[in-house]
Amino acid sequence: MADMPAFDYHIDIPGTTIFDGKQAMKGYALNKMCYSFNKAENREAFKADEEAFMEKYGLNDQQKQAIRDRNVLGLIEAGGNIYYLAKFAGIFGLSVQDVGGLQTGRSTEEFKDYLKSQA
Amino acid sequence: MAKILGGITTSHIPAVGNAIQKELYDDPYWKPFFDGYPKVHKWIQDNKPDYVINIYNDHGLGFFLDRMPTFAIGAAHEYKNEDEGWGLPSLDPFPGAPELSWHIIESMVADEFDITSCQELPVDHGFVVPMQLFWPGAPHHPDMPKTVPISANTVQHPIPTLKRALDFGRSLRKALLSFPEKDAKIVVLGTGGLSHQLDGQRAGFINKEFDQYCLENIVHNPDELTKISRMELVEKAGAQGTEFLMWMMMRGALGDDVTEITRNYHIPISNTAAGTLLLECAA
Numbered sequence: 001m002a003d004m005p006a007f008d009y010h011i012d013i014p015g016t017t018i019f020d021g022k023q024a025m026k027g028y029a030l031n032k033m034c035y036s037f038n039k040a041e042n043r044e045a046f047k048a049d050e051e052a053f054m055e056k057y058g059l060n061d062q063q064k065q066a067i068r069d070r071n072v073l074g075l076i077e078a079g080g081n082i083y084y085l086a087k088f089a090g091i092f093g094l095s096v097q098d099v100g101g102l103q104t105g106r107s108t109e110e111f112k113d114y115l116k117s118q119a
Numbered sequence: 120m121a122k123i124l125g126g127i128t129t130s131h132i133p134a135v136g137n138a139i140q141k142e143l144y145d146d147p148y149w150k151p152f153f154d155g156y157p158k159v160h161k162w163i164q165d166n167k168p169d170y171v172i173n174i175y176n177d178h179g180l181g182f183f184l185d186r187m188p189t190f191a192i193g194a195a196h197e198y199k200n201e202d203e204g205w206g207l208p209s210l211d212p213f214p215g216a217p218e219l220s221w222h223i224i225e226s227m228v229a230d231e232f233d234i235t236s237c238q239e240l241p242v243d244h245g246f247v248v249p250m251q252l253f254w255p256g257a258p259h260h261p262d263m264p265k266t267v268p269i270s271a272n273t274v275q276h277p278i279p280t281l282k283r284a285l286d287f288g289r290s291l292r293k294a295l296l297s298f299p300e301k302d303a304k305i306v307v308l309g310t311g312g313l314s315h316q317l318d319g320q321r322a323g324f325i326n327k328e329f330d331q332y333c334l335e336n337i338v339h340n341p342d343e344l345t346k347i348s349r350m351e352l353v354e355k356a357g358a359q360g361t362e363f364l365m366w367m368m369m370r371g372a373l374g375d376d377v378t379e380i381t382r383n384y385h386i387p388i389s390n391t392a393a394g395t396l397l398l399e400c401a402a
Contacts, residue, residue, distance in 0.1 A: 011354075013321070013350070013353060014321065015321030015324075016316070016318075016319050016353065016354075016358055017319055018276055018350075018353065018358075019275055019276060024275050031183075031184055032184075032185075034179075035179055035184075038179070038180060038201070038202055038204045039202065040202065040206060043204070043206075073319070073320070076318055081184070081274060082317045082318035082358070082359075083178045083179040086317070087203065087204030090203075090205040090206075095389075096134075096390050097389070099317070100322040100390060103319060103320060104322055111322075112387075115387035116386070116387060118325040118327065118386055118387070118392075119327070119386035
């Protein structure tokens, strides 16, 4: 989709992806799969056969690879929305500090220290 | 006619639910956060609201991207707390107030706000955690008011503007004040915020200076905050700091004349700058 520079949302905030219509369209299948993880039966089905579960939801190759790699930044790039991705992270028992560390190249402890440093 | 007693805001971080379950009130990490609530408890005990309007943002439990309402109002007899994907124990359902819900919906649509009405609406931590904080033991607190949930979209841009959020609250005020139940006492919650960002290379971003600016102005000068554009809000409050819109909606419902009863601000709780504010409406 072409960019629409006249719109309010088209500004650059470093390290931040604005989840707008463009991202929502790109990530629809991925987010729909992650939304399904609200239900325990779907979390179990994913754990039992990740490839089949991704296929069922129609993920594209980029999304599948980012899921396989547990690559949070890659999932955002592929259209993932953090609120749904949080449910994916939950399957592995990851906290938002773990996920923050993964995205910023910090250990979880380093990420917690960074949060505290802003007090 | 009904009366609006006041408004209370709080962050609604999922980890708080866990801390409540484990009773970590005196834990060194949690104490500065939980210390913000005893004055709120006293105020609630003194005032005993009959109804609570809970303005929050759904995080992918009640709504998916297939149909994403900008403003949704619950109109159910009860609201179920369901698994958000983390397997945490769910609370029992919260009692609704469908007659008040439909009164609000009728009034606000007549006032030209386009509302999505919801006869079923599972509620997530955004709704539940503030209830637990304000009415310990919720929904089984002896004074638990009946509730109307209102959810605004902050999941997917375009999100509402700050001006729209404040105007929404002002229209909600008109609706509440015209509710015909004699002497009904209503409290309005605005939940979420303050600055935080969960996603991207900027994850962990917190902005104390901006939060303090918002806290200062929302009490007596909320119109000043409508000058903040949505992108500026993302830039200064973080991608999820856009939840400040709920505070603006709450503030609009209180009218011009308010008194600040208590305020708390603490960094960090989980990834978030946690804020609490209690504003009482003039009698």
